[in-house]
Amino acid sequence: MRLVSTRVFGRWIKRQLPKTLFGRSLLIIVLPVALMQVAVTYVFFDNHWQTVTSRLSEGLAGDIAWAVESYQEEPTAPAFARLSRRAEESMGLSIALQQGRELPVNRRYSFFAPIDRALQRALSERLDEPFWFDTTRYPAYVDIRVAVPGGVLRVLAPRDRAFATQGHIFVLWMTVATVLLTAIAILFIRNQVRAIERLANAAEAFGRGGEAVAFKPHGAREVRRAATAFLAMRSRIQRHIEQRTTLLASVSHDLRTPLTRLKLALALSEPSKRTDAMKKDVLEMEHMIDEYLAFARGEGGEGLEVVTLRQLIEEVSEGARRAGAEVALDADARLTAEVRPNALKRALSNLVMNAAVHGEHVEIAVRSRPNGGVEIVVDDDGPGIPADRYEEAFKAFGRLDESRNQNTKGVGLGLAIARDVARGHGGDIVLDRSPLGGLRAVVQLPG
The missing domain is CATH 3.30.565.10 (Histidine kinase-like ATPase, C-terminal domain)
Known part of the structure; x- marks a missing residue:
């Protein structure tokens, strides 16, 4: 059963593959490049970007946990003012106290999920209080809110404090490199395939007996060798056809002369059963000669x-x-x-x-x-x-x-x-x- 499934899958793969030489050549070149780019990008994000993002998120979560603990220890206006000023000057965090407010219910998720996951994990490890955050609302900041007695502590942190912001540049460069390599591959492969297409068109035109197209060897060395061999073969075949046609035409002409004399002699002879039979034989011979000549002449010019x-x-x-x-x-x-x-x-x-x-x-x-x-x-x-x-x-x-x-x-x-x-x-x-x-x-x- 497994063998049958493997064969069915193999046939399905063959049906999905490109049928043209251009498509298959492009697939051979572009697919490995694309797979390599994907592998490199995956390794980069897995080993570098996610590690850096996790460290940044953990550091930000630690600063927020310190701010929450400091406020809870001394929940007075002067103490909060000192806390806010210190957080702004030392950590680049903008902290505001929203009294009487509650955490938002709805939440918008980032298109790039690893960002939210790293920050969620870091905040969960450092905070005991309920929290909410949004990484999509502000382009340059991350909005983090923590529930505290009497309201919500809102923190606006720069995005580069939460995760590595240059990862998309790496992805962009990888994408540009892939597109550039694909374009170069298309250009070179197209030039090589065009030479083969010209050879195929010339062979098809010759096979159909059409007029010889202006064709000369072009392309890679192997293609030029095939084109040169085709031109030599075409010359030999044309020479053979001409020789065969000339030979059969000569034979036909030589045979028609005695046949004409026989027809004339039979026409002048006395009618009889024997002469009638001989006339039929002569007509049959003439018909045979016509068929031989038609077969040898083919389609002529x-x-x-x-x-x-x-x-x-x-x-x-x-x-x-x-x-x-x-x-x-x-x-x-x-x-x-x-x-x-x-x-x-x-x-x-x-x-x-x-x-x-x-x-x-x-x-x-x-x-x-x-x-x-x-x-x-x-x-x-x-x-x-x-x-x-x-x-x-x-x-x-x-x-x-x-x-x-x-x-x-x-x-x-x-x-x-x-x-x-x-x-x-x-x-x-x-x-x-x-x-x-x-x-x-x-x-x-x-x-």
């Missing part, structure tokens, strides 16, 4: 644009309708997203055409996500895919068909291209069971 999603999806839906599927669209005409239109259109076309091929009814919905961004949901009533093979469906050249039947159109790149495009926008594609009974593909795009 297309820039980001703000588009209306409903209009883009309506264009995609026309292809599915021409394929004979019934397509229903549910999308708010006001929903927009910053995307690469041609790339997203190609990805959605792959999803929608895949749904149209395997099902008769296709539903497309566009909606806002609770955490920002939008999602495009494509449902069909086809046979669907087993849940344990969802990730396998995204593998390039995978068909979820053990026989890899070449009579099936396509080469297994549709979902791979679609996910590549979605992730290139900073989003993703997930598969699920559709309410229609088939497959649901959800395209998630960031805001």
Whole structure:
């Protein structure tokens, strides 16, 4: 039971900790400083301030006890005058006799409780008579009243006679020091975190395929090393993409030339079942080449644009309708997203055409996500895919068909291209069971 409670408490502590690097770094620096200041302040008040205050309170209580005893020994006007004058000159106490008066009933307590406690304890030890005091009414004095026969003996004592008055200055200096150290820590930590934020922004922009931002290594040595490594990695990846695209484009161009000659020869030949079959094979080969090139080209150099999603999806839906599927669209005409239109259109076309091929009814919905961004949901009533093979469906050249039947159109790149495009926008594609009974593909795009 204790182990479970410890784990629950540990998880609660983790939830309360800052989530950002700036917040955690600030906590690492400021928290020890603040704890040290609190510890030093506590030790100061416990070992020094309270000791000094107790001694002062005891001394004041002794003087008041002497004044009360002296008055009680000779309660005459001349004797009280001499007592009052002596107390004023030697002790700095202002003593007045309030005849016929009683001690006040109500009492106001000081905001700083140790002051009242020290004086209360000292007066209780030295006086046998009832007493009352107030440390809040006068800024420079402490009002102390003692019950005597025939009235009340009122004593106004300077505050520095009752307790140490410079303790608040020490607390003020400690507070100022803590605030100053915190401000310096914020300044330095912010400069270090800003360099990491710039690196993260550059990496995110590159991951989404946007234009390369003006970025150079900045910050601490370790951060500059990471930034330099990122720039080198970005150059290698860009060079690899360019080489792959150039290679596939060259292969595509070289293959299209003999394909064109074959198409021309078949067009000029006598119609027959054999020539019809050969024409289908040529068209299938041309379609394969187009898919290979689309997969290799990725998103090309297309820039980001703000588009209306409903209009883009309506264009995609026309292809599915021409394929004979019934397509229903549910999308708010006001929903927009910053995307690469041609790339997203190609990805959605792959999803929608895949749904149209395997099902008769296709539903497309566009909606806002609770955490920002939008999602495009494509449902069909086809046979669907087993849940344990969802990730396998995204593998390039995978068909979820053990026989890899070449009579099936396509080469297994549709979902791979679609996910590549979605992730290139900073989003993703997930598969699920559709309410229609088939497959649901959800395209998630960031805001």
